[in-house]
Structures are given as C-alpha cells and as structure tokens.
Amino acid sequence: MLQENFCRGESPIHKLSPRTRTLAAIFLAFVVALCQTIPPLLLALALSFILIIAARINLFKAGRRLLVIAGFLLLIWLVLPLTCGGPVIWQNSFLEIGRTGITLALLLTLKTSAMLLIFLALISTMSTADLAHALHSLKLPAKLVLLLLITYRYIFLIEDELQTMLRAAKIRNFQPNTSLHCYKTYANLLGMLFVRSAERAQRVHKAMLCRGFDGRFHSLTEYHDRAQDYFFLSFILIFSTILALSELRIVVFPAIL
Amino acid sequence: MPSDCRQHPSTILSLEDLSFHYPEGPPILDELNFSLRERDHIGIAAPNGSGKSTMFHLIVGLLRPTAGRIVFNGKTVTEEADFKILRRQVGLLFQNADDQLFFPTVIEDVAFGPLNLGKNKSEALEISYQVLERLNLSDFAKRITFKLSGGEKRLVALATVLAMEPKVLLLDEPTAGLDHKTKHKLVEMLNNFTELSYLVVSHEFDFLTETTAHIYTMENGKILVDEELYIHHHEHAHRSGKQPHRHI
Amino acid sequence: MPSDCRQHPSTILSLEDLSFHYPEGPPILDELNFSLRERDHIGIAAPNGSGKSTMFHLIVGLLRPTAGRIVFNGKTVTEEADFKILRRQVGLLFQNADDQLFFPTVIEDVAFGPLNLGKNKSEALEISYQVLERLNLSDFAKRITFKLSGGEKRLVALATVLAMEPKVLLLDEPTAGLDHKTKHKLVEMLNNFTELSYLVVSHEFDFLTETTAHIYTMENGKILVDEELYIHHHEHAHRSGKQPHRHI
Amino acid sequence: MHIAEGVLSGPVIAAGFAVAAVGTGIGLKKLDFEHIAETGILSATFFVASLVHVPVGPSSAHLILNGIIGLLLGWAAFPAIAVALLLQAVFFQFGGFTTLGVNTTVMALPAVLCFYMFAPFLKKTGKTAAAAAFACGFTAVFLSALLLGGALYFSDENFLEVATIAISTHIPIMIIEGLITLFCIGFLKKVRPEMLP
Numbered sequence A: 001m002l003q004e005n006f007c008r009g010e011s012p013i014h015k016l017s018p019r020t021r022t023l024a025a026i027f028l029a030f031v032v033a034l035c036q037t038i039p040p041l042l043l044a045l046a047l048s049f050i051l052i053i054a055a056r057i058n059l060f061k062a063g064r065r066l067l068v069i070a071g072f073l074l075l076i077w078l079v080l081p082l083t084c085g086g087p088v089i090w091q092n093s094f095l096e097i098g099r100t101g102i103t104l105a106l107l108l109t110l111k112t113s114a115m116l117l118i119f120l121a122l123i124s125t126m127s128t129a130d131l132a133h134a135l136h137s138l139k140l141p142a143k144l145v146l147l148l149l150i151t152y153r154y155i156f157l158i159e160d161e162l163q164t165m166l167r168a169a170k171i172r173n174f175q176p177n178t179s180l181h182c183y184k185t186y187a188n189l190l191g192m193l194f195v196r197s198a199e200r201a202q203r204v205h206k207a208m209l210c211r212g213f214d215g216r217f218h219s220l221t222e223y224h225d226r227a228q229d230y231f232f233l234s235f236i237l238i239f240s241t242i243l244a245l246s247e248l249r250i251v252v253f254p255a256i257l
Numbered sequence B, C: 001m002p003s004d005c006r007q008h009p010s011t012i013l014s015l016e017d018l019s020f021h022y023p024e025g026p027p028i029l030d031e032l033n034f035s036l037r038e039r040d041h042i043g044i045a046a047p048n049g050s051g052k053s054t055m056f057h058l059i060v061g062l063l064r065p066t067a068g069r070i071v072f073n074g075k076t077v078t079e080e081a082d083f084k085i086l087r088r089q090v091g092l093l094f095q096n097a098d099d100q101l102f103f104p105t106v107i108e109d110v111a112f113g114p115l116n117l118g119k120n121k122s123e124a125l126e127i128s129y130q131v132l133e134r135l136n137l138s139d140f141a142k143r144i145t146f147k148l149s150g151g152e153k154r155l156v157a158l159a160t161v162l163a164m165e166p167k168v169l170l171l172d173e174p175t176a177g178l179d180h181k182t183k184h185k186l187v188e189m190l191n192n193f194t195e196l197s198y199l200v201v202s203h204e205f206d207f208l209t210e211t212t213a214h215i216y217t218m219e220n221g222k223i224l225v226d227e228e229l230y231i232h233h234h235e236h237a238h239r240s241g242k243q244p245h246r247h248i
Numbered sequence D: 001m002h003i004a005e006g007v008l009s010g011p012v013i014a015a016g017f018a019v020a021a022v023g024t025g026i027g028l029k030k031l032d033f034e035h036i037a038e039t040g041i042l043s044a045t046f047f048v049a050s051l052v053h054v055p056v057g058p059s060s061a062h063l064i065l066n067g068i069i070g071l072l073l074g075w076a077a078f079p080a081i082a083v084a085l086l087l088q089a090v091f092f093q094f095g096g097f098t099t100l101g102v103n104t105t106v107m108a109l110p111a112v113l114c115f116y117m118f119a120p121f122l123k124k125t126g127k128t129a130a131a132a133a134f135a136c137g138f139t140a141v142f143l144s145a146l147l148l149g150g151a152l153y154f155s156d157e158n159f160l161e162v163a164t165i166a167i168s169t170h171i172p173i174m175i176i177e178g179l180i181t182l183f184c185i186g187f188l189k190k191v192r193p194e195m196l197p
Ligand SMILES: Nc1ncnc2c1ncn2[C@@H]1O[C@H](COP(=O)(O)OP(=O)(O)OP(=O)(O)O)[C@@H](O)[C@H]1O
Pocket: B022, B023, B025, B028, B046, B047, B048, B049, B050, B051, B052, B053, B054, B055, B095, C149, C150
C-alpha cells in the first residue's frame, strides 16, 4: 500500500508554506552535497535532527527510512577501507585497512544520512500535490507540473489494480519462483496493466477535452509568504553560510571535529 | 453555417440520421434520430453494447459520425471549433468517475473547467465553491480525489461538469456502484435541475422513473421513441429471469 | 493441526468469531460466525462497505484475521501452506472480472490455474476446454480477453475459477454491469451446480432468490442469519428512494 | 535503479542535470497536449510496476522496465521517468533533489537509445521481433548499469570497485528484464499493437 505517512501534522515545519520548504530543501541539498569534509557534515547532520524533531516525526520511523540507504552504506564500508589505500591502520596477511577508505566511508555515511533526513523533514511532510505547486511557483515548466499532478493522481488507483491482479494470481495458486512460467506471468500482468492504463488515458484525455482543455495549465495556487517563512529561509541561508565557511576552513571548529 | 433547421422553437439538440461504426466494426448507430428540447428530462435504458456511451461521445465530438448530423442551437456542428463551443454548454458525466477526476484535490479539479473557459483564478474559485455548495460538497474542497468513496467521486464528477455551467447534461450510468443513500441524494439533485435539459442512461428503471419524464430504449442502432416499446422491453426482461418484487 | 471442530457432519467451511480491521482502520468484521455445509447455496445482500469482499478475501487467505479462526474440512487454517490447500478447493470470483483476467487469450487464462496446480500442458488444456464447453464458451478459446464485453469477461472469469475444480465457490457481485440476457445465463449455470456449495454476494434480490436457498445480510461486522431481518432491510431500502415497480 | 543522495561529486551532478534537462526539454517539446494524459498515466504505471519484486534465485529484485518505457514513450520517457523518480524520492526517499538529474539520465537515456535501436525490428515477425524485444530489455538495463557505474567512478575514483560490484550485480537483472520485456511486448503485440511504435 502506498502511503504518504508524514504529510499531515501540526508541527512548525508543517506550518511553513510548501514553497518555503521546497526552496529550503533544494538549497540545503546542494550545499550539503558539495561539502567534502567531516566538520560541516556533522553540522548538517545536527541540523537534520533538529528539522526532524521540529517536524515532529517519530524518530523510530525516521530511523526506519534510513534503512533505504543501509544496503549501499554497508557495501561502502565493506569495500572502501580495503581498496582505497592511504596510511594502513590495521592489517593481516590478506587484508589491509586504509585510512582514506575509512574517512571516505564516514563522509558518505554522514552526508547521505543528513540529506535523507532533511528531505524527509522538509519534503515528505507535504503532499505531492503541494510539492508540485511549489515547484511550479519555483518555475518548473507547467507541462512537467501537470504531468506530475496526473501521475500522482493515478498511482494509487493503478497500485490498487496491480495488487488485486497479484491477489487473483495467488488465488489460482501462482507461486513466484525463478522460472520462465513465473516471468511470463509477471510480464502478462504488467502488459495488462499497461493496456488498461492506455485505455484509461484515452478516456481521461476525452474527459479533459470536455472540460475545455487545450494544453495550457493554469495553477490555482498562490503563495503569500509570512514572517515565519522569511525567518526560516534566513535561518537556512545563515546556516548554509556557516557550512560553506567551515568547509573552506575559514571557520574552524575544535580539534575533535 | 446558417441557422437552417430550427424545426421546433425550443429544440436545443437534435441528431439527424446519425450513423456510426468503429473502424472495421459493425454499425453501432444506424440513422438514429432524436431531439432534445429545453427542460426535457429523458431516460434511456438499453442493453450492454447497444451504443449509448458511443452516442454521448458523438454528441460532444469525441467521436465523429460516419453519416448524418448533429444540430445544436439550430446550427449544424461539424468542425472541432464548433464542438469546442458545444462542449461549453453540453456537460457529459462519464461512465467512470475515475476517468473524469484527474487532479489530486477536489477544488483543483472543479476549477479546471472554468479556468480553461478563460475565467481568472478568483472567478474560477468562486464558481467552484458555489457549485460544491449547491451539491452539499463544500467540505470536500480540499479532499484528495482518490481517497473519496465511489459515490463521493460520482458527485464530485458531477460538480466538475456543473462548474462549466452547461445547459444540457448527458449522464452515463450515474448510479452504477452507488448505494441507496447516495442514489437518493442524486435523485434529489436531478429533480432540482428544473432549468436544465438532461439525458440519462441507466440500467435502473426505478432511478429513471424518478428522475425523467420519458424513458426510451435503443435497438439496432436507433432510439425507439415509443412508450409501448419500452414496456414491452421491460416485460421481456421479466420473462428472462427478473421477477417483479414479491415481498409484502 | 488435529481435526477438532467438525460440529456438523457435512460442514465444509466455518468462520468462528472472525474479526478483522485494516491497519489503523475501524473493525470491519467483528466476531463473525458462519458456516457453510455441502451443497449449501447461500446469498448475502448488504450495503456498500459492510465488509463482504473483505470476508471473501479472509476466507481464501489474502488477508489474515485479527482474531477468530477459519475451519476448512474440519481443520483450522492458519498458515500460508494451509491456505494454499484451501485455495485449491475454494474458488473466488472477484468483484471485478478485469482483475482476474491477465493473459492475452481466453484459453491461456483458463489454463493458468491448472498449470499452477502442477498439471502438464496437455492436461491443463484438456481441463480448460472442458470447462469452456460446459459454460458454452468453446468459441471463445482464442479470443482476446481484453476485448470481451463486460458480461463475457464475467463468464470467462468464472471459467478460470471452475478450471481449478473447486468444491466451494465464492462469487462477489457476479451480476454487476451485466445485462438481462447474460444475467439469465448465469442463473441457469448456477442452478446446474448442484454438486457444489456456493456463497453469492449481490445487491440484486431477484438474482439471489433465483440462485440461492437462503439470503442473509451483514450488519456491524456480523452475518445475520435471520430471515426477518432480510425483509426489514429491504423495506428500509424502499423508504430511502427505491420504489417498487409500478408498471403493468 | 538509483544513486543515493550525497554520493555524487559536483561536476557529475551538473553533467547529470545538463543531460536530463536537454532530454526532458526535447521530451516535453514533442509531447503535444493529446498525449499528456497518456504520458502521465503511463508514468504512474511504471512507478507502480517498478515496485514489483520478481524472484531471482533465493533473493528478489525490483523491476526497472526502462526498455519498455522507451518503446512506449520515445523521448517522452525523459519527463515520465523524471516525474516517477521524484515520486520515488517523496514516497520512499530513493534519491532526492541533487541526484534527480543523474538518476533521470541513468534510466532515460538508455530508454531513448533503445527506442531508436530496437523499435524498427519489433515490426518484423517471429524470431527477429522476439530477439529485438529481449535485446531491448537487456540492453536498456545494461546501459543504465554502465551509466550508474560511470557516475560513481567519475565522482570519485575510489568508487571503482563499488561501481564494478554495482554493475555486476545487475547481470541477472538484465536477463530477467530481457525476458519480461520479451513477454510483455508479445502481450502488447497481441492485445493492443497500436501502443507499440
Ligand atoms: N473503441 C472501440 N473500438 C471498437 N469497438 C468499440 C469501441 N468502444 C466500444 N465499442 C463497441 O461498440 C459497441 C457499443 O459500445 P458502447 O460503449 O457505446 O455501449 P453501451 O451501450 O454504452 O454499453 P454499456 O451498457 O455496457 O455501457 C459495443 O459493442 C462495443 O464493443
């Protein structure tokens, strides 16, 4: 079942306008993505925790979302320390663990986690419809926004169709395994899903014609920024400046960092 | 095109010798004749595949007839440009509401039509809220369309059609999948639309008798405007298995 | 699990204190009790959303109960492995035939079940042709499922279920969207299934009276095995808008 | 198939956005209003279909399906995939804003290439068409894996081994995608051939 788990709420983050949140999330994502040293990334991780708490997202649920990147991080931690060289910090007759790899793996872990949590706190706390309108107000092309809205509208319906078909296959004793019969069955299910979607698309297009649609998209949403929006954006701007300064070693934090 | 066929003073829409078949298919409509006058409330009950939805799609120009013509407000409608004008005044409720609600939120969906008709944002919103209120759906404005129940979707789809402020409504099986309560709500609504003309397709005779003044059927690609035939048709249905209610 | 609850000598399937709610939803079934014996033909008529389809999905193990148990052939069914055995003998016809047909041709679709049951190709084809013949659908074997009419799809879906050679049929609104002729065909078919047990959900009382011996309703997550309540329920439906037939 | 946020370097991010922007631009330009609903709904279908797990030996894998997307949508695959990826980021935190360009390129560029390489052969009969369909599914994933590996390697040369592992784990998936594409195209050919190019 597809669900937007965090998009309803009463937190200070939810009260910001979607456009503010989207702008902040995009800006922060690029700033953090470009950091290459540990101290600013620790700051970014701290910020991500603050945002998660401000959005009143259950820490356990946020942690579960981090599992998405766990597989990749595990691979990084297994491979990089053995392959990147640098000063050796541990070795036996087969393996050498190098410092460069450890640092790189640590860097990536901090960065991906911080970025994922920031995205979770700022973007997953709004519905995709709000995100689409926010992106429109940030000058994403109207056609792409319309596409995003229509796609979002129909994923739930189509997922439901797919689940029901999978159930119907199960009812008839279908058991997924590594076999041609299995792949053929999946291919047929998907083919049917595509066919039905294409038929539906035809009907939807006709319905749009009936409503006078001529290819132009008019958005209804208007954003009126309030004090809290300006305050939040300024905060993000100042914070990003500190990140940049510490990345460039103009601001230096205590030695443990 | 000149105004050439205003036979009845108040005829809004007429279909004259309308024929249609899908590419390489058998004829679906065959020299069908029919006319709808102002404030006409007409029902059509006919078997699956007899061409009811096809006829509705022809009327609003989503399909083009292979022969015959469609006359709207005294003018023959042939070009896409003519149909664009027609579609502003003839609202079609599709057989499946999910095909008709293509935006995530109800208000966006309802306002889409007025916006396309050239209204500005605030006008479009005002019309939309009015329509929702008229249908007792004001609370729905911010709801997400895919989370509505089947019956609620139907009502919202009706709102999207009404927001275009049509003079004629074409309703394709509006009661399919609705439970009694929602059906009853729909009956009340239709009975309030005294100023509009509408044409309703449905398999449910009870619903048709409550909302329309005449019920016609379709056979061999024609509309049979003959009350006798309607009863005959219904009797036939009884013989083939549907007994009249026996209880009480 | 030991054979522990064969209360009636011929009970095939029984639901004991079955409860269910969707995650974070309200209770849908609430300590529901029901049992089906050999050759029982039972109808269920209840409003939208009362949990009929959910109950069917629970029976075949597509959903798992939050409390209570399902007893099939005297054995409590709990594990997926038990349900796999149950599904070989209990055939479910989905509310929407489109969900059930996903192969390009009718014959491929009908043979899918037998193949999954471990039959080889020629056995599966033989069974499939037999079933199609039994349902008068032999001409359909090579047809493309997607291009069948609504009624034809229903009948083919029934064929796919029968090809599994079930002892119990669960039919979820088999008549929805069918015209009178096809409905009649279905009635005849069901009346020929004397050796099977079946449970039919439908909103159409006429259809139920023609195909089943008892009609129950559902209320508050329970099946009410009380004929009186059935009549009361129907009267209520009348008050809310559906008039009895007036013609003739 | 996606790269997580925070892995790519600045130049690779920029290159990814450049390619994705050009591709999406062309896709949107070619997308007339007759086909907006179709592209949106097919994009939704791909989003949903890629949630399907198919068994691969003892484990299982997500379907990618970019070969079929390319065949059905042509250049419109770019905007359709961009939208689907944004939704994946929102719903599952697969990727995010900075990786959107690279991830779109990784999936959509092979889709469009495969459209040009294999679409002409699908009209042929029997074995040729079947081979083309299989090759389309296989090649699309193969090229995507290469692009993904390349994006990793050019972000940091230390990722060479990681990139190699990422590419090689996709080999069974290439075969499965080839088979699924083969059968799926066969299905569409029988049932609704007008969907195919
Ligand atoms: N796109 C199409 N291409 C070819 N044939 C079609 C198409 N759409 C419908 N038909 C056929 O045209 C006939 C009339 O279809 P139509 O949908 O108008 O029937 P209907 O009276 O609305 O039926 P229902 O009560 O099932 O809605 C049917 O036989 C159908 O199979």
